Amino acid sequence: MSLLTxxxxxxxxxxAVFLKHGLGSEFLISLLLTLxxxxxxxxxxxxxxSK
Known part of the structure; x- marks a missing residue:
């Protein structure tokens, strides 16, 4: 994992999730958990x- 990440x-x-995985289920879950x-x-x- 880079320093920027x-x-x-x-x-x-x-x-951070969007830059690594794009618009997908990981991004939506991250957005929901952050909200x-x-x-x-x-x-x-x-x-x-980290995966």
Whole structure:
């Protein structure tokens, strides 16, 4: 995982997922989790981008 991906995963989780995986189910889940709460969005972004 690059430094940019790590920073974006913390600041704007859906953008980090979008840049790595595009518009798909991962992005929609990340967006939903970020809207529910910022911390779940960050955790999911790190999880998805570490694969």
């Amino acid at each position: 790590i920073i974006l995963s913390i600041v704007i989780p859906p953008l 529910v709460g910022w911390i779940p969005g960050v955790i999911y972004a790190f999880y998805v981008n």
